[in-house]
Amino acid sequence: MDNTDLGKQNDNSILVTEDGAQLVETREEFAGEGDTDIHISHSSINYKDAMALAGNRGVVRTFPLVPGIDAVGTLDDGTLVTVNGHGIGERRHGGYTPHMRIDGSLITKVPERFSAAEAAAIGTAGYTAALSVAALEEGVDKQAGPVLVTGATGGVGSIAVQLLAARGYEVAAVTGRVEEHGAWLRELGAADVIDRAEFEGEGKPLAKARFAGAVDTVGSQVLANVLSQIEWGGSVTACGMAAGADLPATVMPFILRGVRLLGINSVDTPRELREQAWALLAESVDTDAIRTETVGLDGVIEAGAELLDGKRSGRTVVEL
Structure with a gap:
């Protein structure tokens, strides 16, 4: 830091x-x-x-x-x-x-283990990542398969990668700059680094199931393609719209695989959930990373x- x-x-x-x-x-x-x-x-x-x-x-x-x-x-x-x-x-x-x-x-x-600068480094991004991870933990077993994180080099995504890895998940991180950021993402705990191009084009309504769950920070076509590749009963959290506010998806992942799409609202979160998210961060985040x-x-x-x-x-x- x-x-x-x-x-x-x-x-x-x-x-x-x-x-x-x-x-x-x-x-x-x-x-x-x-x-x-x-x-x-x-x-x-x-x-x-x-x-x-x-x-x-x-x-x-x-x-x-x-x-x-x-x-x-x-x-x-x-x-x-x-x-x-x-x-x-x-x-x-x-x-x-x-x-x-x-x-x-x-x-x-702020939990006692964090300084003011560390708390700011975590900030809304880290707190949103913690809310996302907590939501996934309620429905995605650690042994079910890899969990995808889109926008993995951003504030939310990078902290989500390390939180998920620290809590025992196999993490696949998505970035548009694999050569530039791949090594760093693996240092954070990613087991696999995937080029964003795989999720940007128009995909099938229901593609091959590859992931047990996902943290999406991007939205739009990327989120639609992620949903189509989630295993039966998996969960996807949505907290961002860097690629757009639209969602060009179909109901197929929901009605044929029981996929759950979980909205993450970091703005109006009740105090109890905020404190739980910061407790999760105090337990699992590595501020030096x-x-x-x-x-x-x-x-x-x-x-x-x-x-x-x-x-x-x-x-x-x-x-x-």
């Missing part, structure tokens, strides 16, 4: 207006409203954040907006906490500012553009 000292930038925030994203001097209204104060030290850049920085109105519900769907920091008593979801960084100001006010019921205490780059607030806008262009892998931590 890159722990480069980037210096403190607590006088600044990132603000998105209808004219674009910019680094501005922090204003009191950026903190928002709530009964609890969080002194933010770290955030991260997720795909949704990258879309917000680009002014995507499917993410940005109001202007002006401080983006950042992750916030990690301390309470007044020094307790390390994290918060995400509930409209943060979408319809209310998010984590790219040094101070947040929020209802205490929306806060999750998370490919992480740290940027300051002055590097957020450029890093977000790079993420949208597919030029970043792993996790990007923001140090305020």
Whole structure:
């Protein structure tokens, strides 16, 4: 993990207006409203954040907006906490500012084994991966066969690979850059690395069954092809739409093989499930294995553009 000292930038925030994203001097209204104060030290850049920085109105519900769907920091008593979801960084100001006010019921205490930087490296991506793995564990036996992870070099996918491997699953990781990222994915625990091209074209409604389950972070045609290749009674979790929000599939996998498609919503998850997901992470994630780059607030806008262009892998931590 890159722990480069980037210096403190607590006088600044990132603000998105209808004219674009910019680094501005922090204003009191950026903190928002709530009964609890969080002194933010770290955030991260997720795909949704990258879309917000680009002014995507499917993410940005109001202007002006401080983006950042992750916030990690301390309470007044020094307790390390994290918060995400509930409209943060979408319809209310998010984590790219040094101070947040929020209802205490929306806060999750960070497990003691993680530092603030590690919690940010995990962030929404790792928490979503943990929700996905927990959902698969309810219906996919570890001995049933390989479990597929699409978008395996991204934040969610890369953490899902190592969580599944750590918990005893045989993992097949999908990437569009096998030669570039294959060795790293195997280091994370993947037993097999598969070229994304195998899942991108229009496939059969019901193809040869190859996988006991899958974590899909991509959506669209890739998810449709994954569903068609799941063994009888297997489960697929869906948490992303990097390839599109459509799903050009048929009902064949569901009615002929009993395949289950499980939606993963990391935004409105009840507190109990959030705490369970973080407990799973505390038990199984290797933070040293998370490919992480740290940027300051002055590097957020450029890093977000790079993420949208597919030029970043792993996790990007923001140090305020």
